Ligand SMILES: NC(=O)C1=CN([C@@H]2O[C@H](COP(=O)(O)OP(=O)(O)OC[C@H]3O[C@@H](n4cnc5c(N)ncnc54)[C@H](OP(=O)(O)O)[C@@H]3O)[C@@H](O)[C@H]2O)C=CC1
């Protein structure tokens with residue numbers, strides 16, 4: 001690891017304002033998915049440290065929320081500036097622990113920092129209301145106040161941005177945060193805490209608890225000081241956390257699984273559609289919850305689109321994310337490879353044809369060939385489950401009403417995409433798709449300015465945009481008799 005600032009790679013975790021070193025007790029190894037080499041160790045913490053962190057965050061919240069919005073905003077801005085100033089180091093740490101190519105990791109750091117920048121600005125615009133009274137002597141005030149201690153649990157696929165997308169608005173709202181990052185990618189979270197402390201944000205407000213998820217999550221969901229649980233990950237775990245949180249009536253923010261349709265109509269710009277497919281399907285090697293998971297192509301353009309797509313995919317370089325020119329890194333682990341293989345085998349056994357790839361890459365390990373399947377049908381696993389890998393399954397369709405029905409035929413509702421030119425079709429289809437987000441003639445929709453989130457089994461709430469700040473606030477109605 002050739003960091004400019006070696007203090008950013010810290011084998012320790014901040015708990016309630018104190019750093020606990022990995023060498024101080026039992027630790028957890030963190031492995032580079034591209035090589036299998038151990039990168040370093042983090043402390044193995046548990047319910048006790050989670051409780052300590054929650055209590056410290058509660059104590060620190062009072063003076064923190066009493067600071068002016070301008071003061072909190074200024075400290076978040078400073079954190080943003082430090083993240084951007086250390087982008088290269090943060091990107092290297094991210095690539096080494098998660099596997100994505102260095103250029104893509106740098107893009108994630110910029111994307112993650114944009115949430116800190118955005119919520120530094122939103123912090124100063126947490127407006128309340130004064131509503132005309134219902135009686136002559138009454139005045140109605142609506143105040144917005146910090147919800148309380150926030151517990152955040154984040155996944156391995158975006159180990160920087162999924163953290164800033166939660167921690168920045170929570171701190172801006174005046175809350176304290178206790179974070180459990182994914183075990184495969186804790187160093188990106190720890191580096192963010194190093195920089196938050198350096199920016200002047202009190203460390204008691206931002207703890208990182210590394211260790212067994214179920215034990216730590218159990219404390220987070222049971223502890224009554226935690227008033228908000230914000231989670232990004234699988235639908236299965238999101239539902240479990242919701243059940244566990246019910247006893248203490250916590251507000252839930254759930255960014256869960258997806259099964260995004262990507263529809264190419266006969267009036268689409270096919271070159272743009274291929275470009276959109278590459279970014280939507282192969283970003284992070286297909287390991288994002290908003291990746292195109294089912295690609296529907298209208299009959300009359302199927303041959304032209306699929307030929308263009310295969311030509312473009314064949315040029316994608318597979319390799320270690322630290323190598324120049326690599327576009328597709330390794331999958332996160334062996335289980336991810338096995339799920340991709342299961343989806344391909346199942347589809348082919350039910351009649352799908354292999355147009356490109358289809359097997360483990362010659363590099364070995366968890367590298368996989370980018371793959372295109374045709375003649376895919378709704379009865380295949382790949383149509384019903386999120387693949388979370390570099391497989392593009394192509395479906396044919398005839399008419400608009402039919403493809404909308406197919407696109408909506410899933411319990412998920414996170415992201416969806418379609419390419420078309422006719423304006424009335426654009427509005428018809430965008431309004432008919434049952435998803436939290438719709439990309440029209442684009443395969444990349446994620447940005448701090450917009451509300452990110454899903455419906456149905458894809459979750460609750462929104463992150464980013466002005467809506468993302470509301471998730472960490474409570475409304476207080478004051479009825480004033482004057
Ligand atoms: N909607 C969205 O924005 C996103 C959704 N996802 C979805 O998540 C899945 C892939 O991510 P993956 O990380 O495997 O998902 P998981 O749900 O397995 O893990 C996500 C996080 O939850 C933790 N966790 C796991 N089990 C528990 C538990 N019982 N109690 C508390 N915390 C727990 C994990 O910790 P540990 O690492 O220690 O196991 C990790 O930090 C896919 O379905 C994907 O679609 C992923 C990213 C974004």
Ligand SMILES: O=C(O)[C@H](O)CS(=O)(=O)O
Pocket residue numbers: 155157158161162232287288289290446452
């Ligand atoms: O974890 C994910 O998949 C992210 O939410 C996707 S995005 O925000 O980077 O698009």
